[in-house]
Amino acid sequence: MKVAADRDICVGAGMCVLTAPEVFDQDDDGIVVVLVDEAAPGQADVARQAVALCPSGALRALDG
Structure with a gap:
């Protein structure tokens, strides 16, 4: 399964990192x-x- 993120609409909530830290992280501004x-x-x-x-x-x- 491929994973993609639209950094332009990310609000930095961090739910992705809390849920799947091996797949997602946040930069210094909190963006995915x-x-x-x-x-x-x-x-x-x-x-x-x-x-x-x-x-x-x-x-x-x-x-796919």
Whole structure:
């Protein structure tokens, strides 16, 4: 599963980092940083949960 983030609409809530710290981080301004281009099978469920919890809709999970 591929993971993508739109840093322009990220509000820095940090839910992604709290939910999937192996997939997401935040820069010094609190904006999301994707640590992996493709989540491993063991990371997919938590990455999807982080996408669902993102208050700004800045995250996407792309199956395929």
